[in-house]
Amino acid sequence: METLIVPGTLDSLGAIGQYVTRATSAAGLDKKAAYKLRLAVDEIATNIITHGYQEAGLEGKLYLYAAIDESILTIFLEDTGIIYNPKQQILPQKEELQKVLDERSMGGLGIYLALGGVDEFHYERVGNRNRNIFVMHRIMV
Amino acid sequence: MTFNATLEIIDNIAQISLSGELDASTALIFQEKIGAAAAQDINTLILMMKELEYLSSAGLRMLIFTKQKMGPGVAIYVVSPQEMVMDTLEKTGFHHSVNVIDEYDAAKIASALS
Structure with missing residues (x-):
């Protein structure tokens, strides 16, 4: 699929979701896998926009590219914000997830959902870009 | 699909x-x-939530915000969440704090609260 380039703002989340949905349809992912991948990309994109751009006082774009081969669908999500590795963020632990909402903290849920929803997740820093790589296995009938 | 929310307050x-x-x-x-x-x-x-097709952690944070703003005395009911929305609620443990029900029956809820 051709690359999607959108501004690094929350208004772009709709276009990002539509791009991922088109990719999951093209790859033949089932409804649950498609939802999980869309959610994962949405969550990481939201963090990039919020932490990598807005809170850092930066402006930039998000670059999405989907690659489909015989066995996997891979989504590449790149940005030029501050170095931000989702795998190095603190995730909520089991005890936190069992707390009642009155005692919950707000952070970490997005990355927790993102990393737990895909078959593989990788991060790499390439030049001045963060590259987030989401992999879903295709189940061929 | 765009998001829409409508509020209606009857009694409490x-x-x-x-x-x-x-x-x-x-x-x-x-x-x-x-x-x-x-x-x-x-x-x-x-x-x-029957017509809610997608829920990210931003929505979950709003639920936490809701509960903490309203206090422990306010009961939250989630009605007819779609399968993947429910999956997200379960993965994040939210189903322990909210009451998930299939249909909204005002009389039953009033009875449960009394």
């Missing part, structure tokens, strides 16, 4: 009907409705 029960996709770009709409509900003297919040 606030009902917010959600539809479409609730993500970080639309969460403020939800927050406004919650704020309006929290400003009233309510003891129950009903979230109608």
Whole structure:
């Protein structure tokens, strides 16, 4: 699929979701896998926009590219914000997830959902870009 | 699909009907409705989710915000969440703090609260 380039703002989340949905349809992912991948990309994109751009006082774009081969669908999500590795963020632990909402903290849920929803997740820093790589296995009938 | 939220308050029960996709770009709409509900003297919040097709962590944070703003005395009911929305609620443990029900029956909820 051709690359999607959108501004690094929350208004772009709709276009990002539509791009991922088109990719999951093209790859033949089932409804649950498609939802999980869309959610994962949405969550990481939201963090990039919020932490990598807005809170850092930066402006930039998000670059999405989907690659489909015989066995996997891979989504590449790149940005030029501050170095931000989702795998190095603190995730909520089991005890936190069992707390009642009155005692919950707000952070970490997005990355927790993102990393737990895909078959593989990788991060790499390439030049001045963060590259987030989401992999879903295709189940061929 | 765009996100929409409508608020209706009857007696001490606030009902917010959600539809479409609730993500970080639309969460403020939800927050406004919650704020309006929290400003009233309510003891129950009903979230109608049958038409909610997508829920990200931005929506979950709004639920935490809701519960902490309204206090432990306010019961939250989630009505008819779609399968993947429910999956997200379960993965994040939210189903321990909210009451998930298939249909909203005002009489039953009033009875449960009495």
